[in-house]
Amino acid sequence: MSYEHILTDLDNDGILTVTLHRPEAMNAWTMTMTKELVDMVEKADANDDVRAVVVTGSGERAFCAGADLSSGVDTFQSALIEDTDGLNNDDGTINWGHPGIRDTAGLFNLKVYNSVKPYICAINGVAVGVGVTMTLPMDIRIASDNARFGFVFSRRGIVPEGCSSWFLPRLVGISKALEWCYKGDVFLAQEALDGGLVNEVVPQEQLLNRAKEIARSFTQETAQVSIALTRQMMWKMLGADHPMEAHKIDSRAVYAQGQQRDAKEGIDSFLEKRAAVYTDKPSEHMPEFYPWWDEPDYG
Incomplete structure (x- = not known):
C-alpha cells in the first residue's frame, strides 16, 4: 500500500x-x-x-x-x-x-x-x-x-x-x-x-x-474466522435490544463453525496436545448468514 x-x-x-x-x-x-x-x-x-x-x-x-x-x-x-x-x-x-x-x-x-x-x-x-x-x-x-x-x-x-x-x-x-x-x-x-x-x-x-x-x-494461536466473527458479534450486539438477538447469532455461528475445518483442528490439537494449525480464511470461509445485519429480518 x-x-x-x-x-x-x-x-x-x-x-x-x-x-x-x-x-x-x-x-x-x-x-x-x-x-x-x-x-x-x-x-x-x-x-x-x-x-x-x-x-x-x-x-x-x-x-x-x-x-x-x-x-x-x-x-x-x-x-x-x-x-x-x-x-x-x-x-x-x-x-x-x-x-x-x-x-x-x-x-x-x-x-x-x-x-x-x-x-x-x-x-x-x-x-x-x-x-x-x-x-x-x-x-x-x-x-x-x-x-x-x-x-x-x-x-x-x-x-x-x-x-x-x-x-x-x-x-x-x-x-x-x-x-x-x-x-x-x-x-x-x-x-x-x-x-x-x-x-x-x-x-x-x-x-x-x-x-x-x-x-x-x-x-498467534487463534483462528482467523473465529476472530472475525467474534469481533462483529460483539460490536453489533452493542445495539441489540434483547439478549435473544445475540442468541440468534450465537446459535448460527456455533452451528456453522462446528462444521468447518477450524473446529475439527481446534479439538484435534487440544486432544493431541499440540499447537493448532488453522487454515480457514475470512475472505473465503465466513458462514453463509454473514453479514446477518444486512438481512431484512434475521430472526
Whole structure:
C-alpha cells in the first residue's frame, strides 16, 4: 500500500502498522488522509495475510491534533461534497439527505466498525477532536504517558463527529461521555485511563512494541474466522435490544463453525496436545448468514 498521508507496514507476523504521517502538522486530519484510511481498511479486510492492525502517529508530539483547520470554517462544510448536484432543493433549502453530507471521521469509523480484523490504537501524543473520535471503533486503545485527549467540539462551536455519540457512551458511560464533551478541555492520559477510554498507559518508548505485543496475543494461536466473527458479534450486539438477538447469532455461528475445518483442528490439537494449525480464511470461509445485519429480518 502506497499513500501520501499515511504509512503502512506489514510484518511477518501479519501485523499491519498504519502510521498517520503528517508530522509537520501534528498528523492533522485531511480529506486525503480520510480516503487513504478508508482504502487501507478495505484492503486490509481483503488480505488474509493481515491478522491485526495497529494504528499510530508519526513523531512523539501527536497522534492526531484534530482536523486541519487551515481552511478556516470551510473545514466543517463537509469537504466530502465533491459533487454538489442536488445539494440544494428547488426552494433553496438544503437537501439533508444528500449523500455528500457525511462527516469524514464517520466514514472511516464505520469502515472500522464493519471490519473483520482486530484494531489496536497506539496513541503516541496529542489526540483531540477527530484525533480521538477516530480511535473509538478500535478494539483496544493504549496511550503513551505523554498523550493528551480532548473532545474539544463545544469549544469550536461544533459537535462530536465520527459516530462518537454512539461509540463514546458505550465505551465510558453516558455521564463521562457528556462530561468530557461538555467541558471540551484537554486532559491527561491518566484521566483517559481512569475514565475507561484507554486500556493502559505505557512509557512512550514502549508504546508501539506494546501495541504489537497485544496484536500478536490476539493472532498467534487463534483462528482467523473465529476472530472475525467474534469481533462483529460483539460490536453489533452493542445495539441489540434483547439478549435473544445475540442468541440468534450465537446459535448460527456455533452451528456453522462446528462444521468447518477450524473446529475439527481446534479439538484435534487440544486432544493431541499440540499447537493448532488453522487454515480457514475470512475472505473465503465466513458462514453463509454473514453479514446477518444486512438481512431484512434475521430472526
